[in-house]
Amino acid sequence: MTNKISTAMFFGYLTIGSSLFFTLTGAVGFIASFAFVRIIYGSVKLD
């Protein structure tokens, strides 16, 4: 009974933590790529 609750607590908080971590790392990667793409396409000459 209590084991189940402790396990649920662990995985619940792990899920919250991982999803926060997901948005954080994803956002950092995305913003960097976004800036990168804008820079490289901004520096080529196009007709």
Place this chain on the structure above:
Amino acid sequence: MGFEAEPFSVKHTYEKPYSSSKPVLETCNPGRMKYVTYDDPPQEVRAGEEIIFTYDVLFTPSDIKWASRWDTYLLMTDTQIHWFSIVNSMMIVLFLSGMVGLIMLRTLRRDITKYNSLETPEEQAEEAGWKLVHGDVFRPPTNAGVLCVLVGTGAQVGCMFTITLIFALAGFLSPANRGGLMTASVILYVAMGFVNGYVSGRLYKQVKGMDWRWNTLCAAFAFPSVIFVVFAALNTMIWGQRSSGAVPFGTFFLLIFLWFGVSAPLVFLGSYLGTKAPVSEDPVRTNKIPRQVPKQVWYMANFWQIAVGGVLPFGAIFIELFFILTSLWLHQFYYIFGCLGIVFTILCITCAEISVMLTYFQLVAEDHRWWWRSFFTSGSSALYLFAYGCHYFSTKLEVRPFPLTTHRLCDCPYSYQKGRLTSDCLRNTRYERLTLSAFTIR
């Protein structure tokens, strides 16, 4: 903070008759400014002798700051492993920076010079590489709104974490007061709703989203409600167990108030300002019809790129992760915020570099669907984090029935911790239930 105990042997004399509730001693009496010294006659040990025990407490001011009063007790015993962790992360970041530097400085410069020197249309028709997809890279992706919300939330979490770290490093948040750290994080998370609104609103305008009201609502409520549902479910469960570990009703409503009353308005405000701010034009015009993506080699498929992308950011943090998990679940103190700061910085650099690098390879392969992939490339490290958590759970944590846990928890090396933990244990016993402190190190 510290104390010295100094034993004295003193033959005490007192005003007769002896009153056990209010004895008046002649040899030790603060009212008469009489303190015990080495000059007092020592106590002889003889049969039938009367012995009176007394103590004096002398407070001396120290030049240790209040915030760092625990430092003596918190001195690291395993400095080496933290250094190893930092060196490990440094290696990863150096390796990646080398790769990215190579791409940026050599390949990219060569590409740009080559592209810009091509004059005739025939020459341009023959060109290959990332320039070919210029008409497609800025086409907004499918579900652009969801991406905006996720990026906004990520920015919010990042700002919250950075500021909390700065506060902790400056000594405002003592590690001895774990609740303080938690409270500060929650308050900062709520305050950073502004950043969330601003970033997601701005990005939404950049991808030419039409329905910015809906986007703002999602930014304010979508992600927090996921967290809240999990949190509320867990809390209800431990309420059912009448455990003291449950968040009380008052705090629960305070959290709801902070969410709807403070965080949401801040998101709206940020979103309003972000949408009002002018966005820069895309450097390249987007074609009407999407270019067909050529058949990709197997390792350029979404699955492999994303799976590989997460490894390095995770590799940069996983040693530190062990300490964080241990501090959260085994009631150890986490106080090496300097280390955490370095590792966090390295994590951000690694995420940015791996994502930029893989996006570059993707564009070179003439695949222009980089929006979501660049997010998932570094975001997939969260999957590794989850998997590591599961591994940690199965190998390092052992759920034991309560009495054993009491014994182990009270077996702590620090006396002040002992006091705190014992009272925790007592409280638990009173509820006759196990709270989440029921883990021991195997």
